[in-house]
Structure formats: C-alpha cells, structure tokens
Amino acid sequence: MIRYLLQxxxxxxxxxxxxxxxxxxxxxxxxxDPVTIFLTADSAxxxxxxxxxxxxxxYDQPC
Amino acid sequence: MLTQYLNQLVGLFSGDFGYSLASGQSVxxxxxxxxxxxxxxxxxxxxxxxLIAVSLVGAAxxxxxxxxxxxxxxxxxxxxxxxxxWLGLVLLDLLSIRWGxxxxxxxxxxxxxxxxxxxxxxxxxxxxxxxxxxxxxxxxDQPFIDVxxxxxxxxxxxxxxxxxxxxxxxxxxxxxxxxxxxxxxxxITETVFAxxxxxxxxxxxxxxxxxxxxxxxxxxxxxxxxxxxxxxDLLYPLLDPRILTSSRDGAxxxxxx
Numbered sequence: 001m002i003r004y005l006l007q008x009x010x011x012x013x014x015x016x017x018x019x020x021x022x023x024x025x026x027x028x029x030x031x032x033d034p035v036t037i038f039l040t041a042d043s044a045x046x047x048x049x050x051x052x053x054x055x056x057x058x059y060d061q062p063c
Numbered sequence: 064m065l066t067q068y069l070n071q072l073v074g075l076f077s078g079d080f081g082y083s084l085a086s087g088q089s090v091x092x093x094x095x096x097x098x099x100x101x102x103x104x105x106x107x108x109x110x111x112x113x114l115i116a117v118s119l120v121g122a123a124x125x126x127x128x129x130x131x132x133x134x135x136x137x138x139x140x141x142x143x144x145x146x147x148x149w150l151g152l153v154l155l156d157l158l159s160i161r162w163g164x165x166x167x168x169x170x171x172x173x174x175x176x177x178x179x180x181x182x183x184x185x186x187x188x189x190x191x192x193x194x195x196x197x198x199x200x201x202x203x204d205q206p207f208i209d210v211x212x213x214x215x216x217x218x219x220x221x222x223x224x225x226x227x228x229x230x231x232x233x234x235x236x237x238x239x240x241x242x243x244x245x246x247x248x249x250x251i252t253e254t255v256f257a258x259x260x261x262x263x264x265x266x267x268x269x270x271x272x273x274x275x276x277x278x279x280x281x282x283x284x285x286x287x288x289x290x291x292x293x294x295x296d297l298l299y300p301l302l303d304p305r306i307l308t309s310s311r312d313g314a315x316x317x318x319x320x
Contacts, residue, residue, distance in 0.1 A: 001300075004300070016285050019282070021068075027274055038271070038272050057082060
C-alpha cells in the first residue's frame with residue numbers, strides 16, 4: 001500500500017514539473033520575450049522602459 | 064536560459080509564482096482571489112453531473128418499459144453534443160430576457176448559481192453516463208447477477224448494492240479525466256454568465272499576453288489535474304481490492320473480468 005502510494009505521488013510531482021518545464025521552454029522559443037510582447041502589443045514603447053521592466057521581472061537574466 | 068529557469072523553479076518552491084505583467088500583482092494573489100468562486104462552480108457541477116449520470120443510468124436500467132429505456136439511453140449522446148456556451152446562452156435568453164425570472168448578472172440568488180452549475184453539469188455528465196451505462200450492461204451479463212435474482216433480491220437492490228459498485232471503476236477513470244473538461248467548461252460558463260472567477264482571469268491573461276500569469280494558470284491546472292487523478296488512483300483499491308494484490312507494477316488492471 002505504501003509503495004503504491006509513494007509511486008503515485010512521485011508520478012504526480014513528475015507530471016507537474018514536466019508541465020511547468022514545457023511551458024517555460026515554449027516561452028523561451030518565442031522570437032521575442034514576454035515583456036517586449038506585452039508592452040509593444042498595441043503601441044510602440046521606449047526601449048529604456050522595456051529594459052527597466054525586464055530587469056524588474058527577471059527577464060534580463062542570462063539565457 | 065538556465066538562470067531564469069532555476070530562478071523560477073526556486074521561486075515556486077518558496078511560494079513565489081511570479082508577478083503579473085499587467086497589474087504588477089503577484090500571480091498567487093491574482094489567482095487565489097478568484098479561485099474560490101470557480102472551485103464552488105466546478106465542484107457543484109461535478110456532484111450534479113454524477114447525480115445526473117447515476118439517475119439516468121439507474122432509470123434506464125430499472126425501467127420495465129423498452130420505450131423509456133431507449134429514450135434514456137439516447138440522452139447522454141445528446142448531452143455530449145450540446146456545447147456549453149450554446150446551452151448557457153439559450154437558458155440565459157429564456158430565463159432572464161424572455162421570462163425575467165433570473166438576473167442577467169450573478170446576484171447571489173439561487174438561480175444565478177444553479178443555472179451555470181446545471182449547464183456545466185449537463186456537459187460533464189454525458190461521458191460519465193455513457194461509460195457507466197456500458198459497464199453496467201457488462202456487469203448485468205455476469206452470472207452473479209442471475210444468482211442474486213434467483214435469491215430474490217429486488218431490482219433496485221441489485222442495481223444500487225451490487226451492479227453500481229462493480230461498474231464504478233471505469234466511471235471513476237472518466238471522472239478523473241472530466242476534471243479537465245470541467246475547468247475548460249467553467250471558463251466558458253463563467254464568461255457566458257458574467258461570473259468572476261478563473262475564467263475571466265484566463266481570458267484577460269491570454270488576451271493581454273500576460274505570460275507569467277498564464278504560466279501560473281498552467282501550473283495550477285496541471286496541479287489540480289494531477290491531484291484529482293491521484294485521488295482516483297487511491298480510490299481504485301477501495302472499489303476493487305484485487306488491484307493491490309494482483310499488479311506489481313502499480314498499473315490497475317482492467318476491471319472487466
């Protein structure tokens with residue numbers, strides 16, 4: 001019973017981790033980054049504003 | 064890529080789900096603020112769906128009239144064919160605009176919760192009822208039902224005490240899967256009935272391209288799915304103790320004998 005339980009919980013955690021990693025990779029594969037996409041969605045924005053928001057949200061970390 | 068990924072992953076373990084680009088609010092606050100309403104809707108719809116499925120299958124099995132049985136058996140495929148948004152719009156048109164018995168917007172009255180719940184439950188109950196009907200028919204073909212009949216057990220006693228428990232396995236599997244349908248359906252239902260909840264958050268997150276918020280929502284959905292399927296896996300042995308003793312690799316074997 002304990003073995004069955006641990007096996008199931010392990011599988012569950014693995015699925016959540018894989019789902020999150022897949023989403024992260026999908027975002028990385030975008031030709032741009034989330035902040036630029038968000039800010040330039042409906043109007044042109046100053047590059048310095050984009051850079052400031054990128055560093056605030058941690059999207060300026062090395063890729 | 065690695066630094067960002069590790070930062071996010073470490074953040075997750077310390078309960079930091081990132082911040083919404085649109086509002087600057089933390090993703091956790093944004094989601095947990097409205098999740099309650101969606102969980103209430105989805106939970107009530109799930110219970111209603113199970114009740115609808117069991118009563119449909121029960122009525123179809125217990126009725127002595129072939130005509131009624133034929134009609135009832137065809138109700139689940141009909142439910143499966145009805146899109147949730149269409150049913151919601153039709154009910155909204157009839158109840159609020161033509162008859163005026165229900166408010167167009169959620170006002171806390173019984174109907175304003177019951178109608179969305181019913182719409183969602185109808186869609187979710189369809190696969191449940193179809194699978195339950197199939198496995199009930201399978202159980203009724205087995206010899207132990209004849210033994211019970213020979214012993215003089217009543218039809219409803221056989222159905223509720225013996226057949227339903229033996230047929231519940233496949234239906235339980237479907238229940239785990241319908242959770243996805245349930246949450247996708249509640250996004251639509253909430254939008255149609257102008258309810259606040261995860262649905263409106265998903266909608267705005269996607270339309271404003273708020274990536275951190277979408278990531279948080281994906282994580283939440285995956286977690287709910289996994290937790291429910293874990294619960295289903297843990298319920299199997301209660302229904303059929305043979306699963307624990309007969310399978311070494313942990314995979315539940317087919318319940319059909």
